[in-house]
Amino acid sequence: ADGGVTITVKGNSTMTGPHTGTGKILFTGGSASHSISGIGYNNVELDDINGVTQSAATTVNGTFTITTGTWTTGALALTVNSMTTIQSGAELALASGSKKIGDLTINGTGAITGSTGVLTFQKPGGGTISGTATSLSLGGSAIFTTDYVLPIPFTTSALAVNGATVTNSTNNTTTVNGILSGTGTFTQNPGTTLNVGSISITTLNAIATGNTVNLTGGATGTIKGTSYVDLNINKSTGIHANASNFVNVAGNV
16 A cells, blocks of 8 residues: 555556555656556556656556646557546547546646547446546547546547447537447437437437537448437438438428
């Protein structure tokens, strides 16, 4: 156990046993990027412009905070079981491989970067996305396995909701450049906009007042058989309607 104190690491770290306690491991003051590995971290903070580079799969069981610098995962797994906080100007850089988080706070110009990989939101009982950032964009794809609300403009290459409900918060815009899929539910709140390439998710709730679904992009898309308030179709190569269900539009199409 850390005895509730902050353990400052200016070099590299290899965790060979569990780190417990109410304190934290702070990566700061390094002369180069910190190389880390291990699956037993509890509370961790990066506050160093030199950043952290994973050299092996890493699990953080407590809070995971990026105050300054870039945490680079490469193609290695990263699992955060509690809160991830990315402060303004800081960055979580992802690549291919398994990346899993619980709650997410992202402030100011904080960012999650990388054009590949899948980020899974998996807080047991439902998670939150919060902070002062005005948008959240993922170059890769996102999977939600528990309930979340999207409170700020959210962009991803593909989005899957499995066994859960993801809600587009009132007056918010969510953009899925590829397919919205999964066994769960995506719900449009009043005044929301969903820009999407194709829809195959089990349940799409798009009947709230003033919400709009825009089917966009160059590839052929599928329209979900359900009820819409406003449905706009702007596909250069055509669409496929869901043959097993009717498309009912209450407003504009």
